[in-house]
Structures are given as C-alpha cells and as structure tokens.
Amino acid sequence: MLNPLVLKLEQRDRLSEVEKRVLENAISRVRVVEADEDIVHEGERPSESSLLLDGFAARYKIFSSGRRQITAIHVPGDFVDLHSFLLKTLDHGVLALTPCRVAVVPHAALERITDEHPHLARLLWLTTLIDGAIHREWLTAMGRLSATAHLAHFICELFLRLQTVGRTDGDTFQLPLTQAELGDTLGLSTVHVNRVLQELRKEGLIRWQGDSLTILDRGRLEKVGEFTPTYLSLQNEHR
Amino acid sequence: MPVRSDPTITLQSISVLSDGGSHEGRLVLVGKDLVAVFAKVTAEEAEENAGSRRQTGGWFLEAGFGPCSILMTVSPSVFPTLDQALDWVRERLEAGVG
Numbered sequence: 033m034l035n036p037l038v039l040k041l042e043q044r045d046r047l048s049e050v051e052k053r054v055l056e057n058a059i060s061r062v063r064v065v066e067a068d069e070d071i072v073h074e075g076e077r078p079s080e081s082s083l084l085l086d087g088f089a090a091r092y093k094i095f096s097s098g099r100r101q102i103t104a105i106h107v108p109g110d111f112v113d114l115h116s117f118l119l120k121t122l123d124h125g126v127l128a129l130t131p132c133r134v135a136v137v138p139h140a141a142l143e144r145i146t147d148e149h150p151h152l153a154r155l156l157w158l159t160t161l162i163d164g165a166i167h168r169e170w171l172t173a174m175g176r177l178s179a180t181a182h183l184a185h186f187i188c189e190l191f192l193r194l195q196t197v198g199r200t201d202g203d204t205f206q207l208p209l210t211q212a213e214l215g216d217t218l219g220l221s222t223v224h225v226n227r228v229l230q231e232l233r234k235e236g237l238i239r240w241q242g243d244s245l246t247i248l249d250r251g252r253l254e255k256v257g258e259f260t261p262t263y264l265s266l267q268n269e270h271r
Numbered sequence: 272m273p274v275r276s277d278p279t280i281t282l283q284s285i286s287v288l289s290d291g292g293s294h295e296g297r298l299v300l301v302g303k304d305l306v307a308v309f310a311k312v313t314a315e316e317a318e319e320n321a322g323s324r325r326q327t328g329g330w331f332l333e334a335g336f337g338p339c340s341i342l343m344t345v346s347p348s349v350f351p352t353l354d355q356a357l358d359w360v361r362e363r364l365e366a367g368v369g
Contacts, residue, residue, distance in 0.1 A: 097345070099345060221346055222348075222349075223349060227289065227290055230290055
C-alpha cells in the first residue's frame, strides 16, 4: 500500500526507508467509514488518531440552531485528528463526506515515534503546522475576499493538496461535495454558492460536471482567488 | 430599538439582477422603512451543478435591514413561499434588533 501520508511528507522533505517503515508499522488497522458518518465525534477522547487513506472528510462544528461550519476539508494523506494525541479531548467532530478508508494509528505508536524518531516527529509536527497555516488562510479568505475569490482560492488550494498525493489527473480532480457542504465550508448560502460557481464557469475558469472539477485556466483562477501557495510549504528541504 | 407590536408590512414588486438576468423580487417595507429584499430563485437554478443534493426554488433574502440585517441574524435558507418569507420578517421584527 502506498501510504498517501508518505507522499505528503516526501513532497516536503526526504524520508528514509526506516522512517517509511515506521509509519507503515504505526498503523494498527484500517477501517471504512460510510459517508455522512463521524470518523471522530466532538468531545471524544480518542486513544488513536485517524489517517485518511481514501475519500474526503471535514472538520466541523455545529451551532445550537443546527447550522454547521466546516473548518477544514481533509484529503488522503491528512491525519484528521493527529492533534487528539496531545489535546486529548477533541473540540470538533470529523465527518466522512464520502465513504472513507481510514488508517488507525494508536497514540502509543505516536508516542514511540516522538521518542525514537525525532525527524519523523518533526515532520508530523509540520503537518499540524500546515493545518494551522491552512486555517489562517481560510480565515483571511472568508473574512476579506469576495465569495467568488474565496471559492477560486479554495479550488486552487484543493488542487495542489490533491496533486501532492497523486489524486489529480491533469487539471482535473474529483470534488464530491454537495452545494450545501460547499456552502458550509465557505460560509455561504447554497444560493450564493450556486451564483459564484456560475460566475467562475462563465469566466471560463472551471468546469464542474458530476464530481469532476477541471481547472480551465489556472493562472487566472489563482489571480481571481489571490492564491499564493506559500502557506502549504510545498518545497522539499530538510526540516 | 423597540418595534411597534403590529407593524404594517407592505410589498412592492421589483426586478432584481442576479446570475446575469432579471429575477422577480419584492421589497418588504415596514411602514415606510425598507427591511428586506427577496428575489425568486428557481428550482432549476438552485439544482444545477455542484453535487447531488437537491434544493427547491423559492424566495431568497438578497438583503436585509434593521432586524432583518445579517448583522442581527444569520441569513436564512431559501423560503419555499413568499408567505413563509414574510413570517420570518415578522419574527425578526418581534425579536427586534437585540
């Protein structure tokens, strides 16, 4: 099995064969989570962390009114709750947006990695730092970009994150999100999601048919979304 | 700011430009004050694209003012009928701006 986490880390630094083996061996089992089911519940105290192998997942919070905000979209290679290792109680839920295959890594195995493999520990730390950087980027995009620019930014980011783990085909990738889920992600009503999609289509920037999204003009899409990928730390260097 | 208990709500037809075309709309006034602008969104328009989740057409709050402003309330979902949209406006007026 080619672990997408290995791909994600190898994009950013060199991994030794030993480190790759340690990551593989840290997985205790693989489970399948159906779409619309929680991978981890809010308020839970997991004794293991979940690494997404296949599918799309979302971190989310729900308000008393039933309104939901998705605070992160996870793609294969993302450790959806690595932070539960140290934070203990999860302050948000993680939902499978599609059927997901999830590798389970016991916290005890993570503790051994931090004890015995400092470079690997730093790389896992890096993934949580990138998660934090993505949160900052989303916050600024949501607060200060137009809805159209925000969606453009989101598509640019997702494309690069999926490309890193080999889940793109040319300029096309699978984006199996409903309009409502996209609205919950961008903080927009479904009507507004619809309108900004129309706008990006009309401008000849994207094509979205079924679950398949194609970026037709990446340069212009990045310009519209004011997208600069620095925050994704994609360069390969010693860390 | 307290709002009188039995406000007179009146409607005015207005055409609203969105999605590159004219849409049937309503100005909602309380007394002489504008509190909301609704526009009709069609089922086809709302269903097209992005995912499979279907949404029916209805009346969408394009803009709200005073107690109907998004400063005071989260923007509501599409209302299936204009009556339901106006019920929401009444609820907001009763809730006041607080």
